[in-house]
Amino acid sequence: FLYWQFEVNRMNKVILVTGANSGIGLALCERLLSVDTEGLQLCLACRNMRRAEAAHSALLTSHPKAQVALLQVDTSSISSVISAAQEVKKRYDRLDYLYLNAGIMPNPRFDVNAFFKGLFSRNVITMFATGEGILTQQDGVTPDGLQEVFMTNLFGHFLFVRELEPMLCRAGRTSQLVWTSSSNAHRSAFSLEDIQHKKGTQPYSSSKYASDLLSLTLNTHYNKQGLYSSVICPGFVMTNLTYNILPSFPAFLWTLFTPIFWLIRMFTNTFTLTPYNGAEVLFWLFKQKPESLDPYAKYHSLTSGLGNNYTQPRKMDIDLETSESLYEKLLQLEREVRKKLKDEQKESPP
Ligand SMILES: NC(=O)C1=CN([C@@H]2O[C@H](COP(=O)(O)OP(=O)(O)OC[C@H]3O[C@@H](n4cnc5c(N)ncnc54)[C@H](OP(=O)(O)O)[C@@H]3O)[C@@H](O)[C@H]2O)C=CC1
Ligand SMILES: CC(C)CCC[C@@H](C)[C@H]1CC[C@H]2C3=C(CC[C@]12C)[C@@]1(C)CCC(=O)C[C@@H]1CC3
Numbered sequence: 001f002l003y004w005q006f007e008v009n010r011m012n013k014v015i016l017v018t019g020a021n022s023g024i025g026l027a028l029c030e031r032l033l034s035v036d037t038e039g040l041q042l043c044l045a046c047r048n049m050r051r052a053e054a055a056h057s058a059l060l061t062s063h064p065k066a067q068v069a070l071l072q073v074d075t076s077s078i079s080s081v082i083s084a085a086q087e088v089k090k091r092y093d094r095l096d097y098l099y100l101n102a103g104i105m106p107n108p109r110f111d112v113n114a115f116f117k118g119l120f121s122r123n124v125i126t127m128f129a130t131g132e133g134i135l136t137q138q139d140g141v142t143p144d145g146l147q148e149v150f151m152t153n154l155f156g157h158f159l160f161v162r163e164l165e166p167m168l169c170r171a172g173r174t175s176q177l178v179w180t181s182s183s184n185a186h187r188s189a190f191s192l193e194d195i196q197h198k199k200g201t202q203p204y205s206s207s208k209y210a211s212d213l214l215s216l217t218l219n220t221h222y223n224k225q226g227l228y229s230s231v232i233c234p235g236f237v238m239t240n241l242t243y244n245i246l247p248s249f250p251a252f253l254w255t256l257f258t259p260i261f262w263l264i265r266m267f268t269n270t271f272t273l274t275p276y277n278g279a280e281v282l283f284w285l286f287k288q289k290p291e292s293l294d295p296y297a298k299y300h301s302l303t304s305g306l307g308n309n310y311t312q313p314r315k316m317d318i319d320l321e322t323s324e325s326l327y328e329k330l331l332q333l334e335r336e337v338r339k340k341l342k343d344e345q346k347e348s349p350p
Helices: 002-011 023-035 049-062 078-091 112-119 124-130 148-168 203-225 251-256 258-265 280-286 320-347
Strands: 013-018 040-046 067-072 097-100 108-110 135-137 175-180 227-233 297-303 309-315
Touching (some): 013 023, 023 049, 040 049, 049 067, 078 148, 097 148, 251 258
Parallel strands (some): 013 040, 013 097
8 A cells, every 4th residue: 555655646746836825826726626636746835834824724625635735935035945945855756847926016106196197098908907107116135135026036936946956857757837927027127237126116027027038048948858937927816915005905995896807807808806717827837738838928817808717828028138148147146145155054054
């Protein structure tokens, strides 16, 4: 029996989701277990373990036979990412899907004037689809000295992937990385001279545009080794991240707005609104052959006016040259942080 159990575990696909304790990440886990309860090994990689345990219990209540594990990771901390990756290597002998979903939009500022101006302009649909021109954020600096949004949304995930490279690049097998990007990702918010976005007021947009670029370059470097990368946009979903945009609006007020949002959805199918709908594309990608995906496309979750979910690829505004330059800069930063970590460990051994 033990041998059989060992064989089953060995065969089961391993799926790791960062930011899986709420919102879109949790909805993805729920959807995956609904199609295959016993055949998957899910790993919920979360920062807040109290919320992670609640998510774990909720998943096991609806799928008592599921194999769901928890892993602590704070993607804004270099040491946390490295120890989490070491733990993954200890626990599993394969990693089939890595959903890089954790993300923050700290201290958002909603520009009411720009919003009302936008409402009566030709760009109204674009404004609702992307949030462009109406949102800025105030970023912070992590204890490692890096910009918080850049570290949480992009660089922490990049380090995680680099650490897990031996597990992800296995002969005769493919693995998939899926970056939760956004329609808010915009070239104008990103600069190769300031990849951390220290100077601007749109760190969120910059970090998401950087993930679009990074995914492309990862494909050029890793496809031969069986590792594929894609980017997605879940649409506009009501989650903790979006509730935080209008902090004076309690969550229930957002819910009161739902009929208005349904109305807007008649004009823009990007208003997916629920985490279940937002996770549509993440779930869809799980069923695709990675070789068939377009590295220049962002895959979008969309919901029609009648409430039907579907996935659509849209070409991204990216080019290989910029994505290669970003990759070089990230590798350089990786060398620097690893050196700093080594020096610190020499000074005070564990
Ligand atoms: N909602 C929307 O309309 C859209 C969302 N997105 C993206 O979707 C992703 C999921 O967000 P969403 O579900 O909406 O929002 P939630 O706030 O519900 O989820 C964000 C998740 O990220 C986790 N997280 C945040 N910071 C860290 C960190 N430092 N280390 C580890 N985990 C962390 C949170 O965990 P914790 O409990 O610890 O805070 C939480 O689980 C994000 O990347 C977001 O940018 C993209 C487009 C639109
Ligand atoms: C009636 C009012 C309360 C309506 C307010 C609507 C806006 C707050 C939203 C319209 C489009 C939304 C949007 C986002 C945030 C909230 C809106 C600006 C995102 C920027 C959230 C994060 C993303 O990654 C993309 C979203 C695009 C759409």
